[in-house]
Amino acid sequence: MILIYNRDMKSKIRVIIFDFIGVLLFTKVTYKPNKIIDEIDQVIGKVTNDKLFKKELIKKYNLKEKEFDKILNKIVNKYESFKPLWKLLPSLKKKYKLAIINNGTSLTLKEFKRKYNIDEFFNLFISSAIEGVRKPNSDIYKLATLKLGVKPKECLFMDDSLPNINGAKNFGMKTIYWENPNIGFKKFKEFLK
Numbered sequence: 001m002i003l004i005y006n007r008d009m010k011s012k013i014r015v016i017i018f019d020f021i022g023v024l025l026f027t028k029v030t031y032k033p034n035k036i037i038d039e040i041d042q043v044i045g046k047v048t049n050d051k052l053f054k055k056e057l058i059k060k061y062n063l064k065e066k067e068f069d070k071i072l073n074k075i076v077n078k079y080e081s082f083k084p085l086w087k088l089l090p091s092l093k094k095k096y097k098l099a100i101i102n103n104g105t106s107l108t109l110k111e112f113k114r115k116y117n118i119d120e121f122f123n124l125f126i127s128s129a130i131e132g133v134r135k136p137n138s139d140i141y142k143l144a145t146l147k148l149g150v151k152p153k154e155c156l157f158m159d160d161s162l163p164n165i166n167g168a169k170n171f172g173m174k175t176i177y178w179e180n181p182n183i184g185f186k187k188f189k190e191f192l193k
Helices: 035-044 050-060 065-077 083-095 109-116 138-148 162-171 181-192
Strands: 004-006 011-013 015-018 025-027 079-081 097-102 124-127 155-159 174-177
Touching: 015 138, 035 050, 035 065, 050 065, 065 079, 065 109, 079 083, 083 097, 083 181, 097 138, 109 124, 124 138, 138 155, 138 162, 155 162, 155 181, 162 174, 174 181
Parallel strands: 015 097, 015 155, 097 124, 155 174
Antiparallel strands: 004 011, 025 079
16 A cells, blocks of 8 residues: 655654545536525435434425335436546545445435445445434544544544534644645645645
């Protein structure tokens, strides 16, 4: 494994941890807003219990289970990969361990994994719904470091949420804030030089 030493970051980076929605994936430009899909999608980022999430939303929107599953599938299809970043993944994987920390339901995970070959590129996918804790709680960053066998200072974490960035930074990780895809990607490419 090749280690990077970045003068600005003062440490060897062995792991790059990505946020899922807002770094690796973004809403399609062609997506047409849909009230129920967008409302449920807004709730997804807060999920730490899939059973409760599903039960509450089926009740709130008076849905049958199949209707709920169709909505989740439409949410998956609402997003597309940020292609410039995904093109780098094969070369990054040769140099670093790659991981994702996602605040969200694991009920869409199987479909996301299939659609984007996640297991091919990433060593670890942490879901708040599976772990019962979400960013910016330090426990989720700690879990990632334990599972990957690294120290916080050996990790670069990227997210489009400042609270999540601050949580990772307070835990001791290096961070890049993706305020938008172009700025975030530019900062990341500068980091890699």
